[in-house]
Every structure is written in C-alpha cells, then in structure tokens.
Amino acid sequence: MIAMVHFKITDKMCQELKNHLHNGDGLEALAFVVCGRLNHEGDNWLLAHEVFLMPYEKCSRNVDYVSWKTEHIEHLLEKAKDKGFAIVKVHSHFITNSDFSELDDVSDSSFFEAVYGWSDSELPHASILMYPDGSMMGRTIQSDMSFAAIPKITVVGDSIRSFTNCFQIESVGKEFIRNQQAFGEKTTKILRGLKVGVVGCSGTGSPVIEQLVRLGVGTIVLVDADLIEHKNLNRIVGSTSADAEAKRLKIEAIKKHIERMGLGTKVIIFPTLIQESREAIDTLASCDIIFGCVDSVEGRFYLNLISTYYLVPLIDVGVKLVADGEGGIDSINGNIHYVNPGSKTLLERGVFTQEQLTAESLRRMSPQEYEKRKAYFDNLDVESPAVVSVNMTFAAFAVNEMLARFHPFRYRDNSRFANTCINLSDWDINTQVVRESKSKSALRDIGVGNLEPQMELYVSEETV
Structure with a gap:
C-alpha cells in the first residue's frame, strides 16, 4: 500500500515560485524545493525548507516543455543525501488543472531515477505543477519509478490554502x-x-x-x-x-x-x-x-x-x-x-x-x-x-x-x-x-x- 503524502509550503515560498514560473513570457520554467520530512503512522509529509529557482538561461524552455542538466542542481542532491531531505520538482503549466503530459512522464522518470541514485533512502520525492493562479497539483515518484497523486497540498501563511487531488471529504451531516x-x-x-x-x-x-x-x-x-x-x-x-x-x-x-x-x-x-x-x-x-x-x-x-x-x-x-x-x-x-x-x-x-x-x-x-x-x-x-x-x-x-x-x-x-x-x-x-x-x-x-x-x-x- 502506497503511503499518503502531504506537501506543505509557506506562502512566501509559494509566491517566489509563482513569480519565477509565471513571469509572463509564456514559456515553461522550472524550480526545485528541498523538503524536510515527517514520517508518521505510515504517511509522509514533505515540508518545504528551501526553494531553488532554476535560472532561465540554464534551461531549454518551450511553451509546453522545459529541460535542464542535472549538474546544475548537484548541490541540492548532496544536501538531500546528507540530511535525508526530499527533492520536489516544480514546473509551470499554463492551463489550470491540466494534467502531467507524456513529456512530463519521461522527464520525471529520468530525473528521479538520478535522484534515487544519489540517495540512500527509498522515501518518496515529488513533482508538482503550478498554474497561473498559484494553484498546484502534484504526484509522488516512488523508488520503482511509479507515480501516485499527492492527495493534499497546503500553503501556510496569513491564510491557509489547500489543494486536494483524488481526495474526497465525506458529506456534511x-x-x-x-x-x-x-x-x-x-x-x-x-x-x-x-x-x-x-x-x-x-x-x-x-x-x-x-x-x-x-x-x-x-x-x-x-x-x-x-x-x-x-x-x-x-x-x-x-x-x-x-x-x-x-x-x-x-x-x-x-x-x-x-x-x-x-x-x-x-x-x-x-x-x-x-x-x-x-x-x-x-x-x-x-x-x-x-x-x-x-x-x-x-x-x-x-x-x-x-x-x-x-x-x-x-x-x-x-x-x-x-x-x-x-x-x-x-x-x-x-x-x-x-x-x-x-x-x-x-x-x-x-x-x-x-x-x-x-x-x-x-x-x-x-x-x-x-x-x-x-x-x-x-x-x-x-x-x-x-x-x-x-x-x-x-x-x-x-x-x-x-x-x-x-x-x-x-x-x-x-x-x-x-x-x-x-x-x-x-x-x-x-x-x-x-x-x-x-x-x-x-x-x-x-x-x-x-x-x-x-x-x-x-x-x-x-x-x-
């Protein structure tokens, strides 16, 4: 049974991501979030600790795809290995609620295979889409390269916002x-x-x-x-x-x-x-x-x-x-x-x-x-x-x-x-x-x- 994974991020970090990923030029952009972990009763929380905005000039950017070289984030992979942190990849999609594309599937499989190669742990990492309004949808990538939807993403700030996927709250009595x-x-x-x-x-x-x-x-x-x-x-x-x-x-x-x-x-x-x-x-x-x-x-x-x-x-x-x-x-x-x-x-x-x-x-x-x-x-x-x-x-x-x-x-x-x-x-x-x-x-x-x-x-x- 795959554990429930909950991604949490501060509002300040979320705004940094939005400004970088949706800068108005219409091209996909990329960022990474290094996350602390909570593993409790079989479930996992990925807790945003540090945001790294991939420089535009270090990416190949298109309207529906972005690529980069792993060497540009080796310092993040080293930190994740040393501290037991998770790596969350975040990139922009311009149509709200659009799903991961086939190109995203190939990219995530290739990248996270390298991430697990650096890591001594089989705990999950994640990939997240951010839309123009700042809403998000995500999935975990397990060590066997299988994908599973992240049920809940929470943004914590002066207000508390949550985005839920494949997750239904029971009806109200x-x-x-x-x-x-x-x-x-x-x-x-x-x-x-x-x-x-x-x-x-x-x-x-x-x-x-x-x-x-x-x-x-x-x-x-x-x-x-x-x-x-x-x-x-x-x-x-x-x-x-x-x-x-x-x-x-x-x-x-x-x-x-x-x-x-x-x-x-x-x-x-x-x-x-x-x-x-x-x-x-x-x-x-x-x-x-x-x-x-x-x-x-x-x-x-x-x-x-x-x-x-x-x-x-x-x-x-x-x-x-x-x-x-x-x-x-x-x-x-x-x-x-x-x-x-x-x-x-x-x-x-x-x-x-x-x-x-x-x-x-x-x-x-x-x-x-x-x-x-x-x-x-x-x-x-x-x-x-x-x-x-x-x-x-x-x-x-x-x-x-x-x-x-x-x-x-x-x-x-x-x-x-x-x-x-x-x-x-x-x-x-x-x-x-x-x-x-x-x-x-x-x-x-x-x-x-x-x-x-x-x-x-x-x-x-x-x-x-």
Missing part, C-alpha cells in the same frame, strides 16, 4: 447544516477534513475543544497531563464532581464528553507534557493547525518549534486575570497570537522571556537545583484566578481566528491580525501586524522536519 449556512459547504467540508491539535485542555482549552467539535472538525488531538480537581470544575466543559473524586485525567473526561455528543469527531489523547513525548510531538506535527492553551512557557516554546519545523500554523491563547486582593478585579486581558512559519516567534513577541523559559525547564528537569536558584526567578509558582465566562470569551476569539485563516471573512487582510489584544476591563479590542522573524535559527530551520535541531526531549534529569 445534518448536525452541521447551520454551520454550512454561515460558512458554505466548502469550508464546512474543510473543517471535517482537518486534524487539529489542542495542547492544554482546561481553562481556554476546554471551550476551544467544545467549539471545534460542534463546528464539525474531523480529528482532534488533545495533550494534557493533569488530573481533574474540584477547582477545575468551574471551567472544564462536561466535567463532573465524579471526575474530580475519581481523579480522572482531564483529557479522558473530555474525550468521554465528546463521544457522548455523537458528532463524529475522532479524538486522540496524550496524557503527557509535549516536551516529554516523542509520539505526542509527531502527532501534533501531523496536524493542520494547533491551539496552544497552556500557561507553560516551556510548552509554548516547544509548540513554536513544532510550528517552524513542520509548517504547522499555531494559535496561542493567553489569558491574564488579575485580582485586587479585596474581592475585586484589577484587570482582565487576553492575547490571541497567530504564528505561521517565518513570522516572529512567541519569544520575539514578548509572550515569554528567555529567563522564564530557563526557570521553567530547570524546575521540571532538576527540581532540587531549581529550589536552590528559586530566588532568582519571578513568581513562577503563582496561580491566577480563572473564570469560565472570561475563558470562553477568549476561546471564542481563538476559534474564530482559526476560521478566518481557512475562510477569510474579515473585511481587512489576515496579515493585520497576527496579534489580537482584548482588554475586557476597558472593553477594548486591538490588533497588531507582526512582521517576519529576525531570529536566524527560526528562519534557518523552517521546514526541516525530523532534523529538529533544538527539540531535545527530557524526562526528569535524563535525555530520552
């Missing part, structure tokens, strides 16, 4: 008819085909999950290591006193609640911290989008790494409710950050500091050393108030943020809403534009996939 009336059949089917990760399933995570299920999302991945306590019952949807008495895992109680709804959402659970589970990281990396609903600085850091390495857009939800100590409230604030690969990281945005990350990591990995140095860290152990109406408000903003990325419904461009700040004390909503990251490591590591240069897993004081 009657439970979601009114969702369809608002967002249309296409978006409702997109939601049914999504795999969405939620890390942190309590205050904001629980109402995020509730909305995702009732919107008809097909698969939800839940990550949370905590047990239900009586103090959680004021804000975890579907939780009961019996759950608290039995000390059930939050995600087990939530999964049971989802199953009682009977709306067809598949639930995958991980009772762990993401930074301590290889399986949880791989499963989140295979998601179409992730919600970070954690107070943990370390959790946010790891989610940002997953977003960068695996081209998974991230929505980070932060809530700060400050009590005045006299039974009142000083301030109620929330921040929704949309992070896509190449945009400023959460660290760059000031969501947390390097000092906070160091302190939290030390507390988890070496509690004794943390206690010795605790005086140097600020209020890491202080719990904040939590109120269901506040959490639900910010959770709703976060879910609507996701909907806007797949179905841009706002009057202004999505680039203007990378950070939404809500101050309920002043009843004020502000949005901010977030520019490209200036972090050399973040930009260098886009789409590296399983290389994961900074993603070490630690449990206690031992590296796994």
